[in-house]
Amino acid sequence: MRNLSLAAGAAIVSLLLLAAAAGPYLTAADPLAIDLGQVLAAPSRAHPLGCDALGRDLLARTLWGARVSIGIAAAVVGVSLAAGTLIGGVAALAGGRIDELLMRAVDVLLAFPGILLAIALAAILGPGLLDLVIALAAMGWTGYARLVRGEILSLRERDYVQAARGLGASPVRLLLVHLLPGVAAPLAVQASFGAGGIIIAEAALSFLGLGIPPPQPTWGGMLDEGRAFLLVAPHLTTVPGLAIGLSVLGFNFLGDGLAQRFGRRT
């Protein structure tokens, strides 16, 4: 079978990135402009997706929400990836006591449900973009650390790495030139699934009132605001709900497709 998942995932994720990047140019409406004449308005020519309870344009809010969701997902995956790779790499290469210590710390963190950690941190650190990224990265990095450590431990025994070591390559060179490229494929798979997970977690935090505070549009926040108008204006929940669902679907497809491409089981 051709790699349908990869194609679908890449297409959806590209679309998302485009929407996030070009969002403000796709609609002239201001996502924060309140228009009490348009309260709960159904979709129309002026407002293609209708308006929310304060008469704010839903299309503009959804597009701006994409910036928040995609931006945060990218930042969190980036931070988790960097921290996980560094710590997993150090543990694998140092071995012994250091490895033991680092992996015990990872074990304890993994024994602690990630979303709970994120909720607790978000509640303590307070609302804010950076705080949110820290809270979500705290739950994300451990998976990458374990993956990198495991992969490096197995790659280390391969002939080409042994050969490089025999030729006198330094540990840093070994890591950067010979080991990390081998870890890149499984990391890409995990990062793709991870991005989907972060989008859901970020939406959940915003929904629970622990994410980016209003009036800034976020998909989770929009869902929460829309819940009061389920019967009269179901589009208020449908639009952000579909946006979250589509993003997660895209990243799941991408992860599946990459896993197939690299010949790995997920």
Next chain:
Amino acid sequence: MMRFFLRRLAGLAPVALGVATLTFALIHLVPGDPVIAMLGENAAPVDIAAMRHQLGLDRPLPAQYVSYLGGLLRGDLGSSISFHEPVTALIAARFPATLELAAAGLTVAVLIAFPLGFIAGARPGSAADFGAMAFAILGISVPHLYLGPLLMIVFSLRLGWLPLTGRGGLAHLVLPALTMGTAMAGILARMLRQSLAGVRDADFMRAARAKGLGEFHALAAHGLRNALTPVVSLMGLQAGALLTGSIVTEIIFSWPGIGRLMIEAIAARDYPLAQGCVLVFALTYVVVNLLTDIAYSLIDPRVRLG
């Protein structure tokens, strides 16, 4: 077998201590002052000092840690600021509701996942496989946040078949359980399919076919049990996702469980209560993982190592 259980049980203690310590550290070591968060930036220094003293935050950190652990052993998690009741009592009153919801969600997940995964795994590459897996990935991608309101619109508001919110009889349980179970069903169905496809060519399957069993019978009688191990282990790993789902689902359906209690406690800056809820959630998660390990050894005799 007994020794295996005892050893796993003994292994629980350090993990539980780690989780309890992490919960303590979260509140006490992370920058940001819970007292200022509770009273506001402009609170009078006298009030702040009084509150600190009331909560015991003015004592040295090691002393606080020791009395926290001591209280924990006695089942004392302090007193809620907003409810003026012991945290343990508040949590104990809400715990059954959360457990009920989680069990219902898990049941829904298994009831959907097994037929779906079996249909797909019995004939990989068929139209039924494609359909079942499309359904599964759709289920995984629909967030709880949206599925809950969607089910409410359709089954409560439009059709009027099921109650909108709250906890009561079985009817109250259906929509929250569907909300929680759907994503997990998709994940489990995919794993079951992959796992079934993996055992199709195993020797014992060829033996089963050779003795005259049809493909369906062979797969149901011999393939399924062998394919089950990764599915069960995934169920344990998914306990965390079930937890996220339960917090969000409790809020959506006004379900009187610990998830909602925790979010209310956070909103009310009731930090002893919030800390208690976090701790109970985390410990539950640890115990669920232990139970998964044990279930694992019961299903797959090969795992039964002393």
